[in-house]
Amino acid sequence: MQTKRKSDISINLSSFFLKNIGLWVDDNHAKEPQMKLILIYTVWNSVCGVLISSRDLYFTWLYNGDVLYTLTNTLSVIIILMKVSIIVMHKKEFINLIVYMQENFWNVKYDIHEKEILDNCKKICAFFVSSVTAIGICAIIAYLSTPFTAQIGNNESERILPFNMWLNFPMVSPYYELLFLFQIITFLYIGVCYFCFDNIFCIMAIHLTGQFRILRYRFLKMCDTEYQITEKDEESMLTKHAYMIYDTFKKYVRHHQALINYYKTLENVYTMIILGQVLVFSMLICLFGYQVLLAKASAARRAVFIFLLLGAMSLLFMFTYSCDGVIEHSDNVAIGSYSAMWTIMPMNEYGKMLRNDIVMTIKRSRRVCCLTAYGFFPVSLETYTTILSTAVSYFTLLRNHVEITDKT
Incomplete structure (x- = not known):
């Protein structure tokens, strides 16, 4: 089990970040108080981030500053606080999901075809998690480097922070360094929380998909037999085989x-997080696009x-x-059940029960897990295209509004 986990980059990355915010399963129970303290500190940093960005938005609006920039930061931090709060509220269920996945999805004996399905799931998870993590780390580094690039050519009194705190005293040592360190630590926790919960959701959902694929394959091969039945003992062997x-x-x-x-x-655990992301991401993508293409x-x-x-x-794209x-592979379980060679089973007690129960399995599988x-x-890939089209519509309206404002 341990060897398998070491070779899985998606699990390694997710466990590393979740441990550092206090939300991972640790075999050493002596570390539980430490994990609780880290989790409390994570929540505190998220709250501080919302307060700082909200205060920045208020004063920016009051003094006619770059409201769209501060609004973008505020929305990003609010969605992060929502994720942290919901996961903390469902902490026990969240941990149980991880434990169950470890014990029943990975630490199980599989045949060659089932191992291929599991390996394929791991490759997909590795691609998504590593890509999202790399982009997230680059964004964090870029954010923290902004004050250094902005103060090139300025004197010491004009030094700025990553987030404007609207303080009246001058940014001189050691106050500037202390505030900068405080914002770095806060922003690092906020940045990690931005993508780590989505990463572990992707891992759990894709491995759940893999388990549905494995179950479909097992149903499909369920009635395959290697028994050689002679005419003499045909009835007894068929009866025994039907029972098995x-x-x-x-x-x-x-x-x-x-x-x-x-x-x-x-x-x-995740339904409220998904709702929040679906509602907010269209606005965030619009605002991010504005900052990239139109903002000065x-x-x-x-x-x-x-x-x-x-x-x-x-x-x-990852979570849709x-x-x-x-949705797709929970529905395909019905196809695997129907495609099994149940027609060769004898019409005895177990053969009839098998046929009736396969019908029930098909009916239940048609109620897809969505x-x-x-x-x-x-939520499906159709949701992804809908959100993108909505974001483009918002962006068009925002661009037209900015052009009209500039003309007047």
Whole structure:
């Protein structure tokens, strides 16, 4: 188990960041108080980030500053605080999802075809998680380097902070360094929380998709037999074989029920986060695009929003792709059940029970497992295109408004 985890880059990255914000499963129970303190500190940093950005928005609005820039920062920090708050509220369920995935998705014996499915899931997770993490780290570095590039050619009294705190005393040593260090630490925690919960969601949803694919394959091969039945013992062997097939079928049904329960828990934990991201990301993508294409900003600030725009679109695609996979492959379990060679089973007691229960399995699989935005609508790749089209519409309206304002 440990060896498998070491070779999985998606798990390594996710566990590293979640440990550093106090939300990971640790075998050493002595570290639980430490993890709780780190989690409290993470929540405190998120609250501080919202207060600083909200205060910045208020004074920027009051003094006719760059309101769209501060609004972009405020919305980004608010969505992060929402994620942290919801995960903390569902901490026990969140941890149980990770533990169940470790024990029942990875630490299980698979045949060659099932291992290929699992390896494919790991490759997809590795691609998404590493890409989103790299973009997120680049955005953090770009944000923190903005004050240094902005003060090139300025004197010491004109030094600025990553976030304007609207303080009346001059930015001189050691106050400037202390405030800068405070903002660095706060922003690092906020930046990590921006993508780490989406990363682990992607891992859990894609591995759930893989389990549905494995279950479909098992149903498909359920009635395959290697028994050579002679005419002499044909009836007894068919009866015995039908009993064994039905017993195997019941194990697969229990596996199906366990996957449905896992999906329901995942839906319960993340449904509000998904709703928040669906509602806010269209505005964020619009504002990020404005800062990149239309705003009169420095090259350093523009670079920050290029990474934020790429990160927002990547995060959006990652979790809509994950949700779409759960919908598709939970539905395909019905195809695997129907495609099994149940027609060769004898019409005895177990053969009839098998046929009737396969019908029930098909009916249940047709009620697909879909992750929703708080029950309002299912999230799929279609949601991704809808959000992007909405963001483009917002961007067009914002651009027209700016052009009219500039003319007047």
